[in-house]
Amino acid sequence: MDINSSTKLYGIFGHPIGHSFSPPMHNAAFQKLNLNCVYLAFDILPQNLSAAVNSIRQLNIQGINVTIPHKQEIINCLDEISDEAKYTGAVNTVKNNDGKLFGHNTDVGGFLKDLEVEFGIREFSEISACLIGAGGAARAVLSGLCMKGIKKVVIANRTKSKASELANYFLKRFSGIEINSADLKDHSEIKKCLENSNLLINSSSPGMTGHDPLNIPLDSLPKNSYVYDLVYNPKETELVKQAKSLGHRSASGLGMLLYQGAESFEYWTNKKAPIDVMKKALGNN
Numbered sequence: 001m002d003i004n005s006s007t008k009l010y011g012i013f014g015h016p017i018g019h020s021f022s023p024p025m026h027n028a029a030f031q032k033l034n035l036n037c038v039y040l041a042f043d044i045l046p047q048n049l050s051a052a053v054n055s056i057r058q059l060n061i062q063g064i065n066v067t068i069p070h071k072q073e074i075i076n077c078l079d080e081i082s083d084e085a086k087y088t089g090a091v092n093t094v095k096n097n098d099g100k101l102f103g104h105n106t107d108v109g110g111f112l113k114d115l116e117v118e119f120g121i122r123e124f125s126e127i128s129a130c131l132i133g134a135g136g137a138a139r140a141v142l143s144g145l146c147m148k149g150i151k152k153v154v155i156a157n158r159t160k161s162k163a164s165e166l167a168n169y170f171l172k173r174f175s176g177i178e179i180n181s182a183d184l185k186d187h188s189e190i191k192k193c194l195e196n197s198n199l200l201i202n203s204s205s206p207g208m209t210g211h212d213p214l215n216i217p218l219d220s221l222p223k224n225s226y227v228y229d230l231v232y233n234p235k236e237t238e239l240v241k242q243a244k245s246l247g248h249r250s251a252s253g254l255g256m257l258l259y260q261g262a263e264s265f266e267y268w269t270n271k272k273a274p275i276d277v278m279k280k281a282l283g284n285n
């Protein structure tokens, strides 16, 4: 790649950021489309976020992805945000339009796109989901499911009060949808939740490399259900393996990562993202 005085700059703000899969994915896409653009990772401490966002304007950075721990806080520094970002209460993509900063959340579309690609799910009126976790990723998942008009969701979290808060937040915005909360530590509550679901989504951290696996009575899920694990490191989690062995259709979060990246790319460049090239770049990590 030739870097010169016309090269446009993109990047990701996070802390820590060394683990990010986004730079190889976006740089591969820029190269494939012969765009004079480069994507870098910036390690931004929370106390420096506002100055870093100002630098987007000062340095004419074209677009930024945002990851932990800045997804919520950055909203206060932006000029406008999309509906997806509003419902989620988080931004993972910023576009610089001549100094005006727009925030969007492509985790929502990335999650929905991967459910469609992996399971063929486009219609949600007959789907009852059990969603594990109540953090930032859970909010993106819930936004997508509610915007698509899902029939029913139970949010199960280790800290039940957070699941209840999330349920109330979304009930106020999507009054037609049945949203309940459960205590992930209560075995019988989780068992009941799984028995009444046909889609299980893990948006909590267990299962990640270096963490304990998720411990739930997966055999309570009805036969031929769908299991989606947002965790993508390792590429196939214990939950996905176990779900496959029980005959469920199951996928990990690598596809969501790919499609949120593709949506960010298209949001910034107005060009169709080269999915195959981006997927290959992710696979090399």
Ligand code: NAP
Pocket: 068, 107, 110, 132, 133, 134, 135, 136, 137, 138, 157, 158, 159, 162, 184, 203, 204, 205, 206, 208, 230, 231, 232, 253, 254, 256, 257, 258, 260
């Ligand atoms: P977060 O905001 O920090 O939330 C973490 C969630 O995990 C909380 O619900 C937390 O419960 C739960 N948790 C943590 N440790 C736990 C344990 N030992 N047992 C049970 N629950 C536990 O993080 P996040 O941004 O939502 O991310 C969560 C996961 O999703 C991460 O693995 C991340 O890599 C993945 N993710 C994937 C994608 C993708 O594109 N595939 C996108 C975003 C995130 P408490 O409320 O009780 O603390």
